Amino acid sequence: MQTADLRIALFSGNYNYVRDGANQALNRLVGYLLRQGAQVRVYSPTVDEPAFPATGDLVSVPSMAIPNRPEYRIPLALSGAVKKDLENFAPNVVHISSPDRVARKAVKWARKRQLPVLASVHTRFETYFRYYNMSFLEPLVEAWLRTLYRKCDALVAPSESMAQVLRQQRMNYDIDIWSRGVDRDIFDPSRRDLQWRQALGIDDDMPVIGFLGRLVMEKGLDVFSDTIDQLKRRNVRHKVVVVGEGPARGWFETRLPDAAFVGFQGGADLARAVASMDMLFNPSVTETFGNVTLEAMACGLPVVAAKATGSQSLVDDNRSGRLITPGAIAQFAEALRSYCESPALRAEHGAAGEQRSLDYSWDAINQAVADTYIRLIRQRRTEAKGA
Template sequence: MTLPSKTSDLRVALFSGNYNMVTDGANKALNRLVSYLLAQGAQVRVYSPTVDAPAFEPAGDLISLPSFAIPGRAEYRVATGLPRAVRRDLEAFAPNIVHVSSPDPSAHRAVTWARAKGLPVLGSVHTRFDTYPRYYNLAWVEPILTAILRRFYRRCDGLVAPSESMAQVLREQRMNYDISLWSRGVDRHIFDASRRDMAWRRSLGIEDHEVVVGLFSRLVMEKGLDVFADTIDQLVARGVPHRVLIVGDGPAREWFENRLPSNAVFAGYQAGTDLGRAVASMDVLFFPSITETFGNVTLEAMACSLPVVCAEATGSESLVDNGNSGRLIRPGHVHAFAQAVRGYIEDAALRAAHGAAGEARSRDFSWDRINQSVADTYLRLIRQKARVGK
């Protein structure tokens, strides 16, 4: 078999746990990657659970995998295996590399199938699955989950992580020894300070002089909503004037609405240029999540010239220059979060300076360059697998 030498020679079988059912950073990144590969002449086949009413149209050919809804989180599904029809489809497609993006049962079986065929496997890491149990009073599960993830990722020929900080975590956890970067880009047609809209803010009851502390995210507890609310409580207790603007939706929205002050504004789900307008109309991003592997939210806010206050955790710490474009605070340190947010609320010049530094940093992230790095990793793993097999 002739080895592929360029991107157009690739035939990629991509396994996703949730390719287009929910609009989140991981799904958007995977669809962007597939669109880029197809535009370069590569062949891609996507295998994922499907639903009757997905969040958006998928990029590329999508083959449905059997799945079940996660109890209590029905918007997500777990792919359960590779039935005979899917295996026949895989055989007919004849990929030269398999890409697995979620450590579910179907992906485990896809890795086994690829190894039996002598095909290389790339695993992409999109979230800190190992940290999720602590938000549901199941912290004792974390070591078990980490062990399961280690077995899965070490059966891959290589991994890609979205940030150097996440790659280092994976190395420390001994998940794999071949870890490359697949960063994230920002759509500058959507996220730009020019989209700031004071009339839109007024329509929400926010006055022009009010400083808006914003969050845009899927509203789930693992995004640090409890820390966000506790921090806002401290600002209120100290008499620091501000308004809270929440953009997004999710199963924790009702809890969040009840937990935040009554004058907090919930703008709901926003997408495209509407989302860009909402983000640019904030004054400070406060994002205390520790589950991000990259920090799409952080980068998009930076592109809108917002100073950012984030948890010092994987993802954000690779983006934010602490004290120059934002503040990185020890996870869960509510007092320090409040102090950092207060500093931006009370100092317009500091907001402007740090926002400008963040915007300059955001220009380093080009989607085409980033997605080509994944294609280059595919080609490298194929070459390495061929050498080992000789």
């Protein structure tokens, strides 16, 4: 069986209506599969004005806006129209990418027809409740996720550290790696632009601490701002640049009144913004990989990150950045102070990170997923013959 023989039904809770690292990876995967001759049908909630055009054929599933977070939608049902479309498409493998109700119905639909199911894990959903004073729900959510993932034939995780977490949580016993790549035609140290910095009122020799990502509390905005407070109390010379948008922007601006908020940036503009920083600070513990970390490394920046899934697979502590115990404000501040006060250390660790980023080729990474589809199809056919 070849990649061109694949017919993949992909279920996503957010394929393109709000931009994030997970759905950009999914769109890139679909684009690669289509170029190899595979057939792909995507099922996801849709909106009138999505964040970016969808790659491939997109079928809308019934959904509703999430209360208090209306930019996101909850898939509600595998409707009759969607089921009919699915039957007509006749996939030979089903891929779910979010643990919602429609994904669960899709797994049930596939199992009834003896089709293999692959689940990709893009974020640590169980950790989100920590940011809303509901951490007591984490064990329940973990158990709820386990019931779904054990019904799948295999999982793919974006890093070995995340795969290990999934094994420890007993989510499944067949877990492959679907890493993430970086576009080296865009992300490169040469994108650094001192004039862009100057337009923000930043001197050429001012150390810039960057934040990159969607502005939501689960990205560790509280830890980021508390750490910056510590740097101020220590009289460490620095400037903060925040790249991204989100519902917590107002809160973040209040906590960081001296920061430069440049909003959403994409493509070459994003690469310019990242390369014009001097270090990236990523305190989040919810990412399973950390696309922003890899993009910063490709631009030659040292990264100070929480010692959590994703970052641990990318950052080499004390060589290309620092890995700090999650929530350890004083340790984060000390790591950032070292980079702020030593241009030589920044350059040394940034160069090591850029070298590490060369290992991440998108085509090779996405072919690994295609190979997993093919393996699962073969296994299911072998099982059927032996039955």
